[in-house]
Amino acid sequence: MKWTSISAIYFLFWTFSAFVLLPFGVRTSEEAGEERIPGQADSAPHRFDLSRHLLRTTVVATALFAxxxxxxxxxxxGTDAFDFYHPN
Incomplete structure (x- = not known):
């Protein structure tokens, strides 16, 4: 496999993992016991730790890509494992 294909597929795994992991480990202001800012959505995170999210995303994406x-x-x-119409 070429390195360009490897990097493109890894990027897809990384992007997918980033979106899947977004809701995990996030607390709202109500859950954190803090006051909300006027106009803030009820579901808005209290404090989003970007570096922690990027680290988790990288670990999960690397494991899935491996x-x-x-x-x-x-x-x-292989593709034969998903041939439900013509099983052997």
Whole structure:
């Protein structure tokens, strides 16, 4: 696999992981026991820690990409595994 393909697929895994992990570890102002700013949405996070989120995203994306790359290298699950119309 070319390095350009590797980096593009890793970027896709990273972006997917970033969006999936957004709601985890975030508390609202009400849950944190703080007052809300006037006009703030009820669901707005109290304090969003970007560096922590980026670290979590990178760890999850790297693990998922490693599994993907190992499967691509060793062929554990191929396209035949998803052929539900013509099973062998």
């Amino acid at each position: 599994l993907y790359y190992l499967n691509w290298t060793f062929g554990w699950i």
